[in-house]
Amino acid sequence: MVEIDAVVKVYGDAGGYRALDGVSFTVPEGQFAAIMGPSGCGKSTLLNVLGLMDQPTSGSYKLDATAVQGLSDAERTHLRRDKLGFVFQSFNLLPRMTALQNVCLPMGYAGLSRKDRLERAHGLLARVGLKGKELRTPLELSGGERQRVGIARSLANRPRLLLADEPTGNLDSKTSVEIMALFRELHAEGMTLLLVTHDPGIAAQADRILRVKDGRIVADERPAAQPA
Amino acid sequence: MNVGESVRTGFVEIWSHKTRSFLSFSSIAFGVAAILYTFANVNGMYIRRTKAFDIAGPGRLEIEKRESGGFSALVGLSKGLTTGDAEAMRAAMPWLYMLSPTLRASADLRDGDFRDRVQLEGVTLDWAKRGWVFTKRGRFFNSHDLANAARVCIVLEQGGWAGKKPFWARFWRDDNFAGHARRADMLGRTIQLDDGLYTVIGVLKNPPRDKDPRWFFRSGGLLILPLTTVQRYLARRGATDSLDGVDNIIVDTGSVETIPRARRRIEALLSGRHRGVADYEIKDFREMVQNMLENMRKYAVAVLAVGVVAVLAGGVGIMNVTLATIFSRIREIGVRRALGGTRADILVQFLTEAALLGVLGGIAGIGLGLSGIRYLSDDGAETVAALLWWHFPATLAISAGTALLFALYPAYQASRLDPVEALRYE
Numbered sequence: 159m160v161e162i163d164a165v166v167k168v169y170g171d172a173g174g175y176r177a178l179d180g181v182s183f184t185v186p187e188g189q190f191a192a193i194m195g196p197s198g199c200g201k202s203t204l205l206n207v208l209g210l211m212d213q214p215t216s217g218s219y220k221l222d223a224t225a226v227q228g229l230s231d232a233e234r235t236h237l238r239r240d241k242l243g244f245v246f247q248s249f250n251l252l253p254r255m256t257a258l259q260n261v262c263l264p265m266g267y268a269g270l271s272r273k274d275r276l277e278r279a280h281g282l283l284a285r286v287g288l289k290g291k292e293l294r295t296p297l298e299l300s301g302g303e304r305q306r307v308g309i310a311r312s313l314a315n316r317p318r319l320l321l322a323d324e325p326t327g328n329l330d331s332k333t334s335v336e337i338m339a340l341f342r343e344l345h346a347e348g349m350t351l352l353l354v355t356h357d358p359g360i361a362a363q364a365d366r367i368l369r370v371k372d373g374r375i376v377a378d379e380r381p382a383a384q385p386a
Numbered sequence: 387m388n389v390g391e392s393v394r395t396g397f398v399e400i401w402s403h404k405t406r407s408f409l410s411f412s413s414i415a416f417g418v419a420a421i422l423y424t425f426a427n428v429n430g431m432y433i434r435r436t437k438a439f440d441i442a443g444p445g446r447l448e449i450e451k452r453e454s455g456g457f458s459a460l461v462g463l464s465k466g467l468t469t470g471d472a473e474a475m476r477a478a479m480p481w482l483y484m485l486s487p488t489l490r491a492s493a494d495l496r497d498g499d500f501r502d503r504v505q506l507e508g509v510t511l512d513w514a515k516r517g518w519v520f521t522k523r524g525r526f527f528n529s530h531d532l533a534n535a536a537r538v539c540i541v542l543e544q545g546g547w548a549g550k551k552p553f554w555a556r557f558w559r560d561d562n563f564a565g566h567a568r569r570a571d572m573l574g575r576t577i578q579l580d581d582g583l584y585t586v587i588g589v590l591k592n593p594p595r596d597k598d599p600r601w602f603f604r605s606g607g608l609l610i611l612p613l614t615t616v617q618r619y620l621a622r623r624g625a626t627d628s629l630d631g632v633d634n635i636i637v638d639t640g641s642v643e644t645i646p647r648a649r650r651r652i653e654a655l656l657s658g659r660h661r662g663v664a665d666y667e668i669k670d671f672r673e674m675v676q677n678m679l680e681n682m683r684k685y686a687v688a689v690l691a692v693g694v695v696a697v698l699a700g701g702v703g704i705m706n707v708t709l710a711t712i713f714s715r716i717r718e719i720g721v722r723r724a725l726g727g728t729r730a731d732i733l734v735q736f737l738t739e740a741a742l743l744g745v746l747g748g749i750a751g752i753g754l755g756l757s758g759i760r761y762l763s764d765d766g767a768e769t770v771a772a773l774l775w776w777h778f779p780a781t782l783a784i785s786a787g788t789a790l791l792f793a794l795y796p797a798y799q800a801s802r803l804d805p806v807e808a809l810r811y812e
């Protein structure tokens with residue numbers, strides 16, 4: 159699903175800050191990989207490159223067997239829209255829109271009819287446990303509920319890969335457990351997942367843990383023990 | 387992203403920034419109102435010109451009496467403009483459709499207890515050929531009345547207003563006699579003018595004032611009498627004025643093509659009869675109307691300029707609003723990009739919002755313009771009626787276009803934002 163090789167990301171001009179310093183790994187379809195590492199080590203940068211939000215300075219990247227180098231901004235955006243889902247730490251819901259409208263947003267860009275959008279959005283919100291709260295705005299939802307909307311939205315265009323940057327970072331531990339249950343459910347259904355986290359308990363639920371330090375992968379390990 | 391979606395989002399955004407939206411919206415509205423007002427007036431002007439030409443007759447010329455001034459030695463050489471001039475012109479050009487000499491005067495009128503000083507006009511039979519639509523009761527003068535300077539007169543009753551009287555007319559008191567003429571049926575009565583008694587043989591009613599296209603010759607004459615009668619009994623004349631003097635002679639040659647020929651003949655004829663004294667002036671009616679239209683056009687251009695400036699100010703407002711909006715929505719732009727919105731989607735979204743503001747402002751401006759025209763201009767209803775259907779889409783296009791144009795730069799800026807930076811923005 160994801161193949162990157164010797165990816166370098168330098169901020170600023172040449173000789174600027176090397177946020178990614180030759181990162182290579184492969185994530186097969188259906189894998190749940192956790193990315194861990196200290197703050198500022200380049201995890202978000204990595205996710206942005208994988209999410210086609212940012213272009214690496216050098217190195218190659220194949221997403222679902224498509225080489226993305228040299229694609230135009232619009233082409234990358236279309237790939238992102240059709241194959242990728244983002245879940246953010248701070249949810250990034252549009253505050254003036256209802257949960258339903260937020261979930262509809264990516265489908266609008268994909269050109270789905272209004273009827274299809276609403277139908278699918280209702281289904282997704284029901285699936286993340288928000289049935290009956292479709293018309294609430296983010297302000298009227300708890301943190302956990304907001305993240306559920308965020309997950310529903312990330313699934314709107316039926317992506318092949320979910321990228322989550324510290325999705326439980328703003329949630330209490332009880333809510334985190336609930337959100338992680340959702341991710342595990344998605345994984346069980348075959349979704350490929352890349353999840354950045356600081357929490358070893360969460361990383362332990364993954365198939366694989368990639369440890370990053372100073373822009374490099376320093377360890378690629380299987381979790382010691384699957385949780386009960 | 388489809389346009390319907392952008393429009394919906396646009397409404398939400400506009401609504402959640404009411405004050406900001408309202409400011410740019412209202413400047414657009416004022417501009418549009420001014421532009422619409424101009425459209426209405428310009429078109430009304432052309433409609434009126436056409437009507438004026440229709441009514442005045444196609445070949446109209448006016449010979450107006452003028453104080454010769456200057457060389458007093460010459461004054462004695464000419465008798466001034468006279469009935470004789472009119473008769474000579476008629477004899478030289480029997481083909482003229484109308485040749486109507488008039489003499490204005492004023493007199494003290496008494497009708498029972500009613501007294502007033504009134505304007506009157508002495509006319510000949512050709513006056514009837516001016517062809518204006520009156521309702522007539524009684525009869526017009528005949529050649530007998532003219533030949534004998536009969537003591538008869540015709541009352542010109544003012545038309546009043548067809549629709550609601552415009553508010554400004556309430557401050558404009560109807561002339562005393564005009565009111566009296568409307569209230570009292572004067573047909574057949576004998577009235578006193580200065581020292582003489584005159585019989586009212588006819589009553590002519592003017593068309594309603596707001597339906598009357600003779601906007602440039604609203605003359606003060608309220609009574610008409612045979613020209614000879616006025617000359618003999620009512621004219622105040624100076625020592626040098628002749629007994630058969632007139633104020634003007636209105637000529638209708640019958641067609642536009644014959645005006646230059648008639649004009650040359652008249653110039654030659656009068657120059658001989660007046661022995662070179664320039665105590666008259668020949669005015670081409672078309673020239674007069676054209677001059678008047680020229681002035682109106684200048685005025686229209688001025689109003690249009692104001693409208694354009696207002697719309698531009700609205701555009702700058704919209705640019706400002708769009709820039710501010712974008713600034714407060716940088717993160718949203720990042721989210722939208724992350725969710726699959728292309729640069730074009732972002733551009734379209736902000737342009738749609740601006741165009742919405744423009745269209746809404748335009749609609750409000752049309753409302754404002756229409757009520758403005760109705761209540762502020764003299765002939766409101768008629769001016770509004772002068773608007774053509776395409777004036778409305780045109781004004782809307784102007785406002786939406788301006789809004790779009792001014793939103794282009796900020797919207798472009800928004801679409802160029804780096805999505806990662808935008809998402810990071812607090």
Ligand SMILES: Nc1ncnc2c1ncn2[C@@H]1O[C@H](COP(=O)(O)OP(=O)(O)O)[C@@H](O)[C@H]1O
Nearest residue numbers: 169170175177196197198199200201202203204
């Ligand atoms: N736009 C940028 N310009 C310069 N440096 C940046 C930029 N974005 C991130 N960095 C730097 O790159 C490093 C990695 O950042 P990031 O990927 O956000 O780390 P994290 O692992 O905490 O998510 C950090 O030191 C950060 O300061």
Ligand SMILES: [Mg+2]
Nearest residue numbers: 201202203323
């Ligand atoms: Mg980070």
